Amino acid sequence: MDNLPPQSVEALLESLNCGAMLLDRSGRILIANQRLIEMMKTPLTCLRGRRFEDIYDNEEDRRRVQDRMADFGEAREGEFYLPCVDGTHLPVILSSRTLGAEPPLSNYMVVTAIDLSRQKAAEARLSEDYRTIAQLSDTVLTQALDLKHYSEGLEKMVRERTEEIREANMESIFMLAVACETRDEDTGAHVRRIQHYTEELARTLLLPASDVEQFGYSAILHDVGKIVVPDHVLKKPGQLTLEERELMQRHAPEGERILSNKPFFAVARQIARSHHENWDGSGYPDGAAGEAIPLPARIVHVADVFDALTSKRVYKPAWSREDAARAIREGSGRMFDPKIVEAFDAIFRRGGFNGTTAESVDATSLKTAM
Ligand SMILES: [Fe+2]
Numbered sequence: 001m002d003n004l005p006p007q008s009v010e011a012l013l014e015s016l017n018c019g020a021m022l023l024d025r026s027g028r029i030l031i032a033n034q035r036l037i038e039m040m041k042t043p044l045t046c047l048r049g050r051r052f053e054d055i056y057d058n059e060e061d062r063r064r065v066q067d068r069m070a071d072f073g074e075a076r077e078g079e080f081y082l083p084c085v086d087g088t089h090l091p092v093i094l095s096s097r098t099l100g101a102e103p104p105l106s107n108y109m110v111v112t113a114i115d116l117s118r119q120k121a122a123e124a125r126l127s128e129d130y131r132t133i134a135q136l137s138d139t140v141l142t143q144a145l146d147l148k149h150y151s152e153g154l155e156k157m158v159r160e161r162t163e164e165i166r167e168a169n170m171e172s173i174f175m176l177a178v179a180c181e182t183r184d185e186d187t188g189a190h191v192r193r194i195q196h197y198t199e200e201l202a203r204t205l206l207l208p209a210s211d212v213e214q215f216g217y218s219a220i221l222h223d224v225g226k227i228v229v230p231d232h233v234l235k236k237p238g239q240l241t242l243e244e245r246e247l248m249q250r251h252a253p254e255g256e257r258i259l260s261n262k263p264f265f266a267v268a269r270q271i272a273r274s275h276h277e278n279w280d281g282s283g284y285p286d287g288a289a290g291e292a293i294p295l296p297a298r299i300v301h302v303a304d305v306f307d308a309l310t311s312k313r314v315y316k317p318a319w320s321r322e323d324a325a326r327a328i329r330e331g332s333g334r335m336f337d338p339k340i341v342e343a344f345d346a347i348f349r350r351g352g353f354n355g356t357t358a359e360s361v362d363a364t365s366l367k368t369a370m
Contacts, residue, residue: 009099009108019082019092019113022099027051027069030108039092039115042085052111055083072109073098082113091116169264170217177220180227190307191220197303198296200352204343205299215296218268222275222300225255252276252285270294275301278335290337298337302328302344305335306353321354 010031013020019036021029032047040047047055053065061080068076075097081089092113099105178188198219202212226234229251233244240248255272259265274288274297281289283301293301309324319327325348332341347353 013110016112019115021047021052021111023052023069023109023111025069025072025107025109027053027065036082036113039090039113040082040084046085057083068096073106079116091120173217173220173268176224180224190311191223193307194219194222194300194303197306197353198299200347201299201303201340201343202296204347205340214267215271215299218265218271218296219300219303221255221259221265221268222271222304223251223255224258225251225253225272227258228254249276249284267294267296271297271300273297275304277301279337280334283335293337298340302336302340305331306344321348325353 009022010033013022013031013033016033016035019039020033021036022031024030028049028051029047032044037044037047052069053062056062056065064080075095077093077095079091080094081091084090092115094111094113096109096111099108099110174188174191177191195216199212199216202215207215229248233240233247236244252273252275256269259269259272261269271294273285274293277283277286277288277293277297278301279290279293279298281287283293306324306328309319309327310321312318325345328336328341328344332338344353
């Protein structure tokens with residue numbers, strides 16, 4: 001070490017809190033401090049006098065060191081590694097610079113090595129944790145998606161079952177109504193028309209779709225109470241006596257009594273009891289008037305009378321639609337709620353209320369309604 005006090009340089013390197021070595025321009029290791037020896041687990045004798053590049057087995061790494069030595073005068077820093085005597089690689093930050101800008105100091109390079117093994121281990125742990133979290137996230141996401149698909153499957157199944165139950169309910173309602181009406185020599189057509197007319201009126205009155213549907217299926221059951229009326233009264237072709245009329249009129253409260261207390265039948269019960277009530281209070285069974293009569297019953301009253309008028313009876317032919325419509329208009333404010341007659345008129349003028357058939361007979365509806 002020409003013109004350099006070796007002891008001073010050694011003392012300088014030993015004072016550093018990292019590995020350090022001194023190289024000459026040929027890349028030969030002149031001095032290595034104790035910390036570097038500990039880091040590489042290599043005796044000083046194995047380092048001193050060797051070229052820096054020769055401590056690396058890997059050709060590519062040796063070339064990197066050679067490149068570094070070519071830029072001798074330039075300070076550099078970067079991540080690299082130190083090969084240890086036990087074959088392991090110690091990750092380090094290598095910094096290199098010459099001892100000074102002018103000769104002879106510029107002929108020597110100090111290389112320091114800061115141990116990165118703890119940081120790298122921490123990075124590896126973090127990376128592992130990240131992978132674990134990512135895998136867990138994937139698992140959670142997969143489970144969430146599975147759950148979503150399962151939930152959608154259940155919802156679909158519930159919808160299908162609900163629809164099946166609804167259809168079964170509707171079918172039961174229809175069968176019950178037909179069973180009662182059949183005694184009155186009617187077919188299912190009458191109750192289907194009443195359902196249709198009721199829905200048309202409710203829709204024209206701008207009621208919510210759910211009400212339109214409920215009023216419609218409930219209207220089917222308006223005359224179920226006829227099941228308690230004796231055949232000789234129900235099928236009597238002529239005028240009814242006062243006693244027979246009272247027996248006939250029992251079908252309204254009996255219909256309400258027969259129907260279930262379940263909410264599904266709440267509107268049907270109202271209709272069954274009150275579909276013969278008149279707006280002016282002259283109807284039966286309660287003599288209720290105006291808006292004291294439940295709305296669905298007021299609607300069915302119009303639908304039922306129109307259907308009775310336009311159907312053939314044993315004592316009268318079927319009225320024309322126009323004559324029946326005139327009778328409905330004339331009944332406004334007496335038999336019928338004027339608002340509902342207005343709705344009826346609007347439907348009639350646009351060609352609605354045309355589901356009648358001359359074969360359908362509902363003599364008792366006419367007898368008791370008019
Ligand atoms: Fe009736």
